[in-house]
Amino acid sequence: MxxxxxxxxxxxxxxxxxxxxxxxxxxxxxxxxLDLSPATVRNVMADLEDMGLVTSPHTSSGRVPTVSGYRLFVDSLLTVQPLAEQDINACQTELAAAADVTTLVDTASRLLSSITHLTGMVMVPRCERDVFHQIEFVPLSGTRLLVILVTGAGEVHNRIVYTDHTYTPAQLVQAGNMLTAMFSGQDLHTVRQQLLDDLEQTHQHVDQLMRQVLQLAQQVLVTAEPKDHLLVSGQTNLMEFDELANIERLKALFAAFTEKHQLLDLLDRCIAAEGVQIFIGDESGYALLDDCSLVTATYRVRGQVLGVLGVIGPTRMNYQRVIPVVDVTARLLAAAFGQQSSCSIV
Amino acid sequence: MxxxxxxxxxxxxxxxxxxxxxxxxxxxxxxxxLDLSPATVRNVMADLEDMGLVTSPHTSSGRVPTVSGYRLFVDSLLTVQPLAEQDINACQTELAAAADVTTLVDTASRLLSSITHLTGMVMVPRCERDVFHQIEFVPLSGTRLLVILVTGAGEVHNRIVYTDHTYTPAQLVQAGNMLTAMFSGQDLHTVRQQLLDDLEQTHQHVDQLMRQVLQLAQQVLVTAEPKDHLLVSGQTNLMEFDELANIERLKALFAAFTEKHQLLDLLDRCIAAEGVQIFIGDESGYALLDDCSLVTATYRVRGQVLGVLGVIGPTRMNYQRVIPVVDVTARLLAAAFGQQSSCSIV
DNA sequence: GGTTAGCACTCTTATTGTGGGAGTGCTAAA
DNA sequence: TTTAGCACTCCCACAATAAGAGTGCTAACC
Structure with missing residues (x-):
């Protein structure tokens, strides 16, 4: 070429x-x-069309890039302009203001959408949500107990469970302390597995309380896992684009934004990739996103991948601007987590 | 007439x-x-038009109800058909499955939207969220503390705060116990006020720890209040309606659904009303909702209003069906809260 | 007096035709 | 290799037309 x-x-x-x-x-x-005549340009465009890089909607219109065209563009033609210093600083201060994990992730998502005018998505970091830190049992009235599970850098999961007996506050405190001592710092998944094993083994030779408590802990662990692990914001931005301004398409897209699991699957596939990754049009494999592109980046602390973030917008998005924004946001978010976890509990 | x-x-x-x-x-x-000729009907319709109850989009179309027409309809003409027994049961079991306040409210909202095919909204109950139950301080690393505030029937608010000193676990437990003993069962607002007063008064004659702890509690209380007090679901349902199928309008509507405070204001105005309340078209006062109607109902336990729920849809909604659905959902939600709070902590 | 048939009229909607404009592909010449 | 020229295609905006739906009004009917 x-x-x-x-x-x-x-x-x-x-x-x-x-x-x-x-x-x-x-x-x-x-x-x-280049001071060339339209006729010359036409010849070149015809070549580009032969290569499948552009296409014309009908015989006498101009040319429009195809997916392959965009692909070539982002892979080797594109000149990214770095973000302005002040923009970076603005993001940094916004992120610094976020106290806990959820607001941090939420802020990042809103930053992405507001800067790019597209839809921003941020996965809640894996390791943060997957480490057991502490468990407590708070007595409510009757046979109801509030179980509070603290994970990672301060995520709190809570659930009300119903017990067979009533326990004294002292018993509950003791149970919480014991479990915390046993499992603190361990992976949630491991903890669940171990709880199940313990339930098997302690069949006879451990007292009834212990058994009950293990079961309660099990209950809250189950709900702790499949929580909302993706924060999406700026959905309405997509309504601005003529190429998506179609009620049917928008409805499907918005349904995906509330459902989330399709998006999570997609983002999960990016987790292995280094740096910024881009899906153009049908490359994502979801018919739903045929007219959209997805720009993602992983964010990592000390080499370990915490999660993925990105934006979603029409294929005709400003890649030159979006790519650095996604890249920088990922770095800043990683940095924010780095600061948190440098003094973390784990 | x-x-x-x-x-x-x-x-x-x-x-x-x-x-x-x-x-x-x-x-x-x-x-x-009635076996009347079209001509006769035309005379009647002309009368209705004179009374401002119907209007015709243009000289030779049929007639369409005006806001006043709908108003008369819902006030005195409408024959509500009660909900099928089995539908009610289905709702009841769904609601019964919800353990804590948030999932309960969320379930109610999703029920509303799925049954009516409109957008459902449920306010988080006031008293549930406004009663102080328990506070705890969990040490994280460094000078970071996780403050957990339990309100009402098990809502958990948490926040990470930074302290000047490091405290021993024993001190923290003691502080938590003390505050819990002092304030349990009281209104959050009162608690905040009292904390402020205490901070003033204890200027000299109380130890430093106490002072610090009061400040920390103050911090978490501030964030506990302006949380997400409205759950919305089924937004995409509104895209089905031709009369709303306009990108501009949808964009504005969806923005309101994410912003929420306009909707909250509106719902707040319903809190005084008995039973089901209806805003048709511009009656709501928000230009945004000119082509929509809002059907709301308060839910109350033992006479006390806990909150408001409702649905939002096009003015051309099936009031005969929507009204009983909103009514019943409010009652069922109230019942669910009644069960919770009949054995409640307060 | 309420009811109806008849009729002229209005307005929408779909269809068709028309001309201009934008852009192309091809050919032949520079 | 580049360019000018030209015929051609297709879209789009606009007008014209016809059909259809529904109205308002009048005059007659029971």
Missing amino acids: SERASYFLKALIERYIRDGQPVGSRTLAKDTG | SERASYFLKALIERYIRDGQPVGSRTLAKDTG
Whole structure:
């Protein structure tokens, strides 16, 4: 593929991203600044079309990038402009203001959507949510108990359970202390497994209280896991784009935003990737996102991946701007978590 | 207003609600079953138009109800059909499965939206969230403390705070116990006020620890109040309706659903009303809801209003069905809270 | 007096036709 | 290799037309 052809492709895509109209030969000829006639440009465009990089909606319109065209663009043509220093600082202070994990993740998500004018998504960090820290039992009235489970850097899960007996406050405190001592710092999954094993083994030779308590702990652990692990914000931003302004499509998209598990699956697939990853149009594999692109990045502390964040928008999004934003946000979020966990409980 | 005229109005509105098209004289003549000619019906419709109860979008279409028309309809013409026994039971079991306040409210909201195919909203109950039950301080690493505040029937608010000193676990437990003993069962607002007073008074003659602890408690109380007090679900249902299928309008609506405070204001105004209350079109006062209606009901336990719930949908909604659904859901939710709080901590 | 048939009228909606504009592909010449 | 020229295609906006739905009004009917 010729030098010039790719230059034209770049110009065409940039133009198309700017104003959303198919780009004709005359316009493109002016845009490149090469002082070539439209006819020449037409020849090049015909070549690009043969290569499957652009296409025309109908015989006499301009050209529009195809998925392969965008792919080539983001892989090798694109010149990312780094974020302005002040923007970075603004993000940093916003993130610094967030006290606990959830608000931190929420802030990051809102930053993503407000800066890019697209929809932002942030996964709640894995390790934060997966480490057992402390458990407590608070007596409510009757046979009801409030079980409070503290994980990671201060996430609190709570659940009301119903018991067979009533316990004295002292018994409950003791039980909490014991479990905390046994499991603190361990992986939630391990803890669950071990609880199950213990329930098996302690069949006879441990007192009834212990058995009950293990069962209660088991109950709250179950609910602690499948919580809302994805924060989405700025959904309404997608309504601005003409290419998505179709009630059917929007309805499907919004349903996915409330359902979330499809998005989580998708993000999960990015977890192995280094740095920023991009899905263009149907590359995601979800028909739902055929007219959308997804830009994601993992955020990691000391080499360990905590989670994934990203934005979702129309394929015709400003990649040059979105990519650095996602990249920087991931780094800043990682840094924020790094500070938290450098003095963490684990 | 004649007997017959109101009968025609009722028929017209029911027809319009059914298929969303302006109703013409011929159609209405058939619908009523009175064996009258279209010409006669036209005379009646002209009267209804003079009274401002119906209007025609243009000279030669059928008639469409106005806000006043709907108002008359819901106030005196409407025949509500009670909910099927089995539907009620289904709701009841769903609600019974919810353990804590948040899931209860969330379930109610989802029930509303799934049964009516509209958007459901439920306010988190006031008293549940406003009563101080227990406070605990969990040491994290460094100078960070996790403050856990339990309110009402088991809502848990938590926040990480930074302290000047490090405290021993024993001190923290003691502090928690003391505060719990002091304030348990009291109104959050009162507690806050009292904390402030105490901070003033204990200026000299109480030890430093106490002072610090009061400040920490103050911090978590502040965040406990302005939390998410409204659960909305089924937003996407509104996309089904032709009369709302307009990107601009939907965008504004969805923005309100994420913002929530406008809706909360509106619901707050219903809190004084007995039973089911209805806002039709511009009656709500929000231009945003000009093409929508809102059906709300308060839910109360032993005479005391806990909160408000309701649905939002196009003015052309099936009031005959929606009204009993909202009514019943409110009662069932109240009952669910009644069971909880009959053995409650307060 | 309420009810009805008849009729002219209005307005919407769908269809068709028309012309202009934008852009293309191809060919032949520079 | 580049360019000008030209015929061609397709979209789009606009007008014209016809059909259909429904109205208001009048005059006659029971």
